[in-house]
Amino acid sequence: MTFDYDLFVIGGGSGGVRAARVAAATGAKVGLAEEYRMGGTCVIRGCVPKKLMVFASGFSEMFDDARAYGWDVKEGPFDWPRFSTTLNSELDRLEGVYRKMLNGSKVDVFDARGSLKDPHTISLSTGQEISAKHILVATGGRPVVPEMQGAELGITSNDIFKLPEMPKSILIVGGGYIASEFAGILNGLGVEVTQFYRGAQILRGFDGEARGLVAEGMRAKGVDLHLGTNIVEMWAATQDDLDGHFEGVPMVSGQPAQFPHGAPAHGICVKATNGTEKVYDQVMFATGRSPNTDGMGLEDAGVALGRRGEVVVDEFSQTNVPSIYAIGDVTNRVQLTPVAIREGMAFVETVFKGNPTAVDHALIPSAVFTQPELGTVGLTEEKAREIEPVEIYCTSFKPMNHAFAGREDRALMKLVVSKATRIVLGCHIVADHAGEMIQLVGIAIKMGATKEDFDRTVAVHPTMAEELVTMKEPMRSA
Structure with missing residues (x-):
């Protein structure tokens, strides 16, 4: 049977775009449909604008800190319209980058909503129908509003x-x-x-x-x-x-x-x-998110959905319908942008390069950009002690930059260690730039580093992160 495309991707977020580009690089003919803006939740209404707002919001404390450090600074009111204009310009720029990358990869882009008519046919909101040998659903998720009065x-x-x-x-x-x-x-x-x-x-x-x-x-x-x-x-x-x-x-x-x-x-x-x-x-x-599967024709095409409407897939992101795959938040596995990208690349390895590749969803570092910031990788203390006996190495202190400025903010450095193997099962950091630190710690923990490996590492002084390699005695056992 002859198809219009070797691969058609529904959804122009980070995972879908990466899969489309990498598949096209193998010589496959690829099309992609996105109903809103290219870049998806992360670029347009999630990670990127949120992190820029985190940066903006931090200046209110920086003004106080600057004065404590001897700078004569005067703060004024926050100008939201000014910031918002610059923010939207940056998002426009990033969307343009995504479109340029797709065009450069010779991916055909359709600014339309895509839904499934059958296992090999996509119906676009423009009225056009397109056939594809393989279909990849990468439509992400959406915020849920509770059912209640008002x-x-x-x-x-x-x-x-x-x-x-x-x-x-x-x-x-x-x-x-x-x-x-x-x-x-x-x-x-x-x-x-x-x-x-x-x-x-x-x-x-x-x-x-x-x-x-x-x-x-x-x-x-x-x-x-x-x-x-x-x-x-x-x-x-x-x-x-x-x-x-x-x-x-x-x-x-x-x-x-x-x-x-x-x-x-x-x-x-x-x-x-x-x-x-x-x-x-x-x-x-902010009471949760649901997979974007409503009105997509998935069930009509025979695709199995889970209890929350997520697309059910195997370790290779394949649904129960052999021609249809799904990656990212729409599968409700791990709702993180880098995971969706990894899943997209693994999909291409499996389907277009003949190298069956499953994404390893274990030991994924992540950061929560709260104030204070939280970085984490591996098992929590609560989860680890349900599995095996562990030792907890932990310290909480006032960082020197905060102490000098008279702030009361405290940092936390915590390692969860297996008693039997001495492998570090988890690391949890609450501190400025915790996300940056946990990315690097994640490498060591993914490699199976032991507590003694951490101990053999010479500290970088003076830093907050040095506490991770200077905690010699466990705070407690569990």
Whole structure:
């Protein structure tokens, strides 16, 4: 049978674009459809703009630090429209880079929504139908908004970057990394931030000691964090709701201002499970993400979906339909951009280079750009002690740059070590630039380094990271 393409990719995010380019380099004829903007969640509405906002938000503390170090600096208000204009220009530039790379790789790009008609046919929203020998689904995920009264008044992380102006106050609902990162970002930009999380501690799944220190640090920086708390209901606030609740609500000529992004003019009134009732300019939901599989025709094509709507794949990213594969967040395996890219490259190795390659999803380093920042790789203390006896090497201290500036921020360096093999099973860092440090530590742990390998490494002084190779005695055994 003759097909229009050897490979057709649905989704122009990092994973899909990488797979398309690498496949085209083998001589395959490749097409790709993207319904929104090239670059996907990471480039357009995730990692990249978020990290740039992290950088912007950090300057509020840097001004204080600079004065402590002898600089005569004067800070002014944060100019969101100015920053936003530059941010959007950068995202436009990056999208252009993605398009240029695809064009340079001779990948045919279709600015349209793609769905499956059958195992070898893609229907585009333009009305065009395309046949392909292999189809790769790389449509990513999307934020989930809970079903509750007034939920339509809230926004998600996708909307933060589109706000014409910063709110004066915001309630962030959720305790995962997205909620906690944006709590720190907006707090640093001068927004009055309240965060609700229904669980006992934020950052579920991360090391307990590390996430406790992150929560403590967030509170110290001004985030009003409420654990064991959720929304009962929310509604467009009226003037009666505002009586006695004017703090945090911007006023224009004695009247509440018109809030951005569709929020009611009087704000949003929220009734919480802790008994409080308060008006916020904005409410942001960061309560999870779902795979983008709705309306794609996957089930009509015979593709099996999981409980959360994710595409079910084997170790080679192949679905139960032999011609259809899936990578990235749409499979709900490990929701990280570098993992999607690895999966895309492994797919090409398997299908177009005849070298069956499975992605190793173990020991993946990751960073949470909270304030303070968290870097982690391997097993948490809680998970490790369920598997085998371990020793915990841990230290918490005030870094010299913070101590000199009079700040109370503390850092944490933690190693989880197998008693039997002495292999370092996990490393957890809470500190400035923890993400940069954990990337390098991840190499050693992936190679199976032992605690003695760490001990034999000479420290770089004075640095925070030197603590990783100078902890000689375990803090505790578990």
